[in-house]
Amino acid sequence: MVLTGWSVGERYWGGYTQKARLQSRWLVPLPTGMDTKTAMAIGTAGFTAMLCVMALEEAGMTPGGDKPILVTGASGGVGSVAVALLAKLGYTVHAVSGRPETEGYLRELGAAGFVSREEMSQPPKPLEAQRWAGAVDTVGGTMLARVLAEIDYGGAVAACGLAGGADLPTTVMPFILRGVKLLGVDSVMCPLPRRRQAWERLVQDLPGNALQSIAHVASLEEVPQLAEDIIAGRVRGRVVVDPNAA
Ligand SMILES: NC(=O)c1ccc[n+]([C@@H]2O[C@H](COP(=O)([O-])OP(=O)(O)OC[C@H]3O[C@@H](n4cnc5c(N)ncnc54)[C@H](OP(=O)(O)O)[C@@H]3O)[C@@H](O)[C@H]2O)c1
Numbered sequence: 143m144v145l146t147g148w149s150v151g152e153r154y155w156g157g158y159t160q161k162a163r164l165q166s167r168w169l170v171p172l173p174t175g176m177d178t179k180t181a182m183a184i185g186t187a188g189f190t191a192m193l194c195v196m197a198l199e200e201a202g203m204t205p206g207g208d209k210p211i212l213v214t215g216a217s218g219g220v221g222s223v224a225v226a227l228l229a230k231l232g233y234t235v236h237a238v239s240g241r242p243e244t245e246g247y248l249r250e251l252g253a254a255g256f257v258s259r260e261e262m263s264q265p266p267k268p269l270e271a272q273r274w275a276g277a278v279d280t281v282g283g284t285m286l287a288r289v290l291a292e293i294d295y296g297g298a299v300a301a302c303g304l305a306g307g308a309d310l311p312t313t314v315m316p317f318i319l320r321g322v323k324l325l326g327v328d329s330v331m332c333p334l335p336r337r338r339q340a341w342e343r344l345v346q347d348l349p350g351n352a353l354q355s356i357a358h359v360a361s362l363e364e365v366p367q368l369a370e371d372i373i374a375g376r377v378r379g380r381v382v383v384d385p386n387a388a
Contacts, residue, residue: 143169144178144341146186147330158362160385170337173345182382183357184344187219190329192340192347194220194278194300195227197325201298205232207275209294210255212236214262215280215305217244219356222379224278226251226352236274238262238285244378251352259285263306266291268315276300283307290316290324298323356380361387 148168151157172181203211211228215221216237228235229252237248240259248256266288273292279285280303289299290312301324316322332340356379360368364383371377 144172144181145169146189147332149330152330158365158383158385167334170334170341173341175345176341179359179382180350180353181341183353183380184223184348185219185380185382186329187380188223188344188348189337189340190302190327191220191223191227191278192344193327193329193332193336194224194302194325195231195347196336196340196343197300197327198276198278198298201276201323201325202296203233203276203298209273209275209297210234210236212238212257212274212277212289212292213253213280214238214277214285214289215303216248216253217241217378218280218305219380220280220303221278222248222251222356223348223352224280225253226349226356227347228278229253230347230349230352238281240375241378247355247378250355262288264288265311268313269319272297272320279303281306283309284311286310287312290322293320293322295320296322298325300325300327302327302329357382359384359387361385 145168156162211233213221213224216225216239225235225237235253236255237253238257245256262285270291272294275294276297277289277299279301282304283306285306359382362385
C-alpha cells in the first residue's frame with residue numbers, strides 16, 4: 143500500500159514510522175511492478191508531478207507541438223519528476239532552475255532547454271511573446287505570472303506549488319485574450335480513483351533510470367540536516383528516508 147497526503151505528517155504524527163494505524167480509505171494499492179522504495183522515491187512530489195501532467199492532458203495538451211512545455215523549480219522533487227515524465231511522453235521540455243550546476247542533471251532527465259530562474263523572475267508585461275505550449279509550475283509568485291504571460295494561445299499551466307511565493311501578481315489578459323487555462327493541482331485531498339490512476343500512470347510513464355538519478359537514500363539521523371539543506375535550496379530531486387538505514 144502507498145500513503146501520501148491526507149495531512150499525514152502535517153496534522154497527524156508518524157511520517158517516518160515503521161508501523162502506523164491509518165484510515166484504510168487513505169491507502170492506494172502499490173501498483174503491480176512497483177516496489178515500496180520506488181514508491182517513496184516518487185513520493186508526494188512525483189505523484190503531484192503526475193497529477194500535473196494528467197491535468198495538462200485533460201486540457202488538451204499533446205506532444206509534438208511546435209512550442210516546448212516549461213517546468214519551473216525543475217531540480218526540485220516535483221520539477222525533476224515532471225521533466226522526466228513529460229520527456230518520456232514525447233514533449234519538448236524546457237527546465238527553469240536557479241542552479242546552473244543542475245543543467246546536466248536536467249538534460250539527463252530529458253530537458254531539451256535550460257532557462258535561468260533570474261530570467262523567469264522578471265516581472266512580466268500583461269502579455270509577452272508566446273514561448274510555451276504549456277507549463278508545470280511549482281514556484282508561484284512572479285514566476286507563475288511570467289509563465290502565464292508567455293503561454294501560447296489556448297495553452298495551459300498546471301500550478302501546484304509556492305516555492306517562490308503564494309501571491310500571483312498577474313492580470314486577466316492571458317485568460318481573456320489568449321484563452322490560457324490555469325489548472326490548480328492538489329495532491330493532499332485528491333480522491334482515491336484519481337490517485338490510483340496517477341500511480342498506475344507512474345509505473346507506465348516514469349523511466350526507472352530517471353528515478354535513480356532523481357532520488358537518494360538517507361537515514362533518520364540525517365533528517366534535521368536535510369531539512370536545513372532543503373530550505374537553503376541545496377537538495378536536488380528526492381530523498382528517501384529509510385528509518386532502518388544506519
Ligand atoms: N499541490 C500539492 O499537492 C503539492 C504537492 C507537493 C508539493 N507541492 C508544492 O510544490 C512545490 C515544489 O515541491 P517540491 O517537493 O518539488 O519542493 P523542492 O524539492 O524543495 O523543490 C522546489 C524547487 O523550487 C525552486 N525554488 C526554491 N526556491 C525558489 C524561489 N525562491 N524562487 C524560485 N524557485 C525556487 C528550486 O528549484 P531550482 O533550484 O531548480 O530553481 C527548488 O528545488 C512546493 O512549494 C511544495 O509545497 C504542492
